[in-house]
Amino acid sequence: IRKCGNPECQICLPPRLPPDVFSQLHAFPDPVPGEDGHYKGFEEVDGTDTTEEYRPSLQQKVPGLAANSHGIPFAPSAQTARTVGKTVKCIACDKPRVIYSTHKLTTQDQMILKRVFDLYQYSCGCELQELMPQERERAPKISALLDRVFVRANLHCTSPVEIPYFSAGIFPSICFYCSDEAVEQIEGAYPTCESCRANHILPFKRKNVENAREKRKKTRK
Numbered sequence: 001i002r003k004c005g006n007p008e009c010q011i012c013l014p015p016r017l018p019p020d021v022f023s024q025l026h027a028f029p030d031p032v033p034g035e036d037g038h039y040k041g042f043e044e045v046d047g048t049d050t051t052e053e054y055r056p057s058l059q060q061k062v063p064g065l066a067a068n069s070h071g072i073p074f075a076p077s078a079q080t081a082r083t084v085g086k087t088v089k090c091i092a093c094d095k096p097r098v099i100y101s102t103h104k105l106t107t108q109d110q111m112i113l114k115r116v117f118d119l120y121q122y123s124c125g126c127e128l129q130e131l132m133p134q135e136r137e138r139a140p141k142i143s144a145l146l147d148r149v150f151v152r153a154n155l156h157c158t159s160p161v162e163i164p165y166f167s168a169g170i171f172p173s174i175c176f177y178c179s180d181e182a183v184e185q186i187e188g189a190y191p192t193c194e195s196c197r198a199n200h201i202l203p204f205k206r207k208n209v210e211n212a213r214e215k216r217k218k219t220r221k
Contacts, residue, residue: 042133189202
């Protein structure tokens with residue numbers, strides 16, 4: 001997604017390129033299928049009007065894949081969250097979404113990832129692989145990185161902050177439901193803000209829920 005270029009915009013960061021260079025940039029084109037069954041090359045569609053009709057993530061999913069699948073080829077966990085140690089914020093709800101990987105990122109990887117997020121805007125439910133260059137050989141480092149880093153594809157703006165965000169133990173404390181920073185930490189529960197505590201059930205951690213169940217069972221006996 002191309003930055004809007006408006007210096008007063010509250011969503012896009014100011015462009016780093018000189019104004020005369022930035023004004024010549026086109027929005028990154030959507031994939032367009034060619035007659036040979038493959039997508040057309042970047043040069044062929046750059047500067048043309050395209051739609052999201054043929055975007056891979058909108059096409060039919062692989063048979064047998066659950067509709068609510070996270071779309072990650074490994075288990076998104078506290079460990080795979082700590083491996084990257086970074087999140088990306090949704091432009092709509094402003095919640096931080098965890099970036100997962102089984103491979104520790106190099107300093108260069110971290111710099112590439114930052115540049116990618118400076119250029120593109122993320123929203124809940126999108127996959128980082130949607131940013132994959134159509135011609136991988138033209139951007140091998142970005143392509144290699146996007147083969148290794150993932151965000152959950154089954155998130156919505158109404159989804160709470162992911163549990164690995166908290167269990168990783170490396171991210172700032174925020175509200176489980178809305179990501180507000182003004183939170184209260186209640187023992188045995190994930191942090192919540194005053195407003196969400198009034199409107200939601202207190203989100204207890206799994207081990208505390210299991211302990212409470214065991215206590216109830218013993219009491220009944």
